[in-house]
Amino acid sequence: MAKITDSIAIRGNLIKNRIVMAPMHPFSFHGDDGAFYGKQHIEHYTERAKGGTGLIIMQAARVFGATNSTNLWSCENIAVLKRIVDNCHEYGTTIMIQLSCTDTNINELSIDEISSMQADMKQAAISACEIGFDGVEYHFAHGFTLSKFIDKSYNKRTDKYGGEAINRTRILIELLPEIREKTHEKFMIGVRMGEYLPESQDGIEVSKIFEKAGVDLLHISFGMNPPTHDIPKGFKCSPMTYSGCKIKKEVNIPVIAVNEIKTEEQVRFLIENDYVDFAAIGRGMFTDLEFANHVINGQAVHKCFGCGGSLEKCKWFTDHTLCPGRKVK
Numbered sequence: 020m021a022k023i024t025d026s027i028a029i030r031g032n033l034i035k036n037r038i039v040m041a042p043m044h045p046f047s048f049h050g051d052d053g054a055f056y057g058k059q060h061i062e063h064y065t066e067r068a069k070g071g072t073g074l075i076i077m078q079a080a081r082v083f084g085a086t087n088s089t090n091l092w093s094c095e096n097i098a099v100l101k102r103i104v105d106n107c108h109e110y111g112t113t114i115m116i117q118l119s120c121t122d123t124n125i126n127e128l129s130i131d132e133i134s135s136m137q138a139d140m141k142q143a144a145i146s147a148c149e150i151g152f153d154g155v156e157y158h159f160a161h162g163f164t165l166s167k168f169i170d171k172s173y174n175k176r177t178d179k180y181g182g183e184a185i186n187r188t189r190i191l192i193e194l195l196p197e198i199r200e201k202t203h204e205k206f207m208i209g210v211r212m213g214e215y216l217p218e219s220q221d222g223i224e225v226s227k228i229f230e231k232a233g234v235d236l237l238h239i240s241f242g243m244n245p246p247t248h249d250i251p252k253g254f255k256c257s258p259m260t261y262s263g264c265k266i267k268k269e270v271n272i273p274v275i276a277v278n279e280i281k282t283e284e285q286v287r288f289l290i291e292n293d294y295v296d297f298a299a300i301g302r303g304m305f306t307d308l309e310f311a312n313h314v315i316n317g318q319a320v321h322k323c324f325g326c327g328g329s330l331e332k333c334k335w336f337t338d339h340t341l342c343p344g345r346k347v348k
């Protein structure tokens with residue numbers, strides 16, 4: 020039986036426990052001195068590292084601008100990111116950054132536009148490695164650009180980026196050898212994706228292709244739409260979390276499950292029954308800086324109230340100070 024405090028080695032990185040902070044954009048934060056990131060971000064991530072989190076996947080960063088060091092990839096932003104990485108490492112927390120592409124209709128992209136997007140995707144990973152991140156997670160979920168590529172019902176391309184699953188994953192697969200060449204041995208490459216693309220068997224096929232191509236870690240959320248499948252009687256988490264457990268059975272690389280994991284009991288249920296390798300906590304990390312330590316020490320977590328139920332109604336989408344569950348220290 021696995022324990023929450025069991026470490027897992029991925030490409031030589033020892034992730035100290037099974038609790039992950041899910042990537043979440045604190046939209047109301049502002050940067051310092053004209054930069055996108057700032058002190059608020061440093062404090063936010065450092066607190067969660069101090070709170071015992073095994074792996075932090077930092078909020079989505081758009082890859083756009085990576086090749087010419089502009090936008091999120093400017094010197095000012097990189098300086099802040101370095102501080103975040105160093106602080107997390109000081110507390111023994113592994114840290115990856117999520118990489119996303121600007122939202123677009125992938126069926127209308129020219130080959131040149133795809134190549135330019137790939138150049139940024141590749142350079143963003145190389146820059147993340149240089150900054151000191153332990154890895155990157157490509158955002159193939161939630162209906163954004165990359166998830167449109169892998170979803171069979173959306174992707175209507177008739178060239179090498181459409182059709183068979185191998186083609187629909189090509190946007191990343193063909194970059195992997197080049198990224199590996201320019202990053203160190205331990206640098207992890209993960210993918211966040213859904214199980215339904217649009218059928219479960221499609222998600223399973225895609226996850227296996229990513230695994231075979233050398234992706235180190237899968238994070239199962241949802242693709243174009245949240246799953247609506249039934250969950251087995253007695254399963255203590257959501258259908259989306261169950262998607263992660265289904266994919267875990269199909270691949271041999273570590274899998275993260277996410278969504279509505281709010282209590283110590285749920286984390287134990289997932290890890291101790293070997294349903295998945297990691298439990299990612301989203302909103303629960305907003306309301307409890309020490310979510311991981313509390314779970315590990317068997318203490319009550321400061322729960323997210325899930326006000327309104329849906330993510331869009333989460334107060335952190337607009338102004339984090341309005342979150343009724345927010346407890347600063």
Ligand SMILES: Cc1cc2nc3c(=O)[nH]c(=O)nc-3n(C[C@H](O)[C@H](O)[C@H](O)COP(=O)(O)O)c2cc1C
Nearest residue numbers: 041042043044078079278279300301302333335336
């Ligand atoms: C304010 C906010 C920002 C988010 N930003 C991202 C993001 O940048 N990338 C991503 O993949 N998911 C993002 N998500 C989704 C979370 O990673 C997570 O999947 C979702 O909140 C469900 O987990 P939870 O029920 O534990 O909150 C965001 C969620 C919230 C509430």
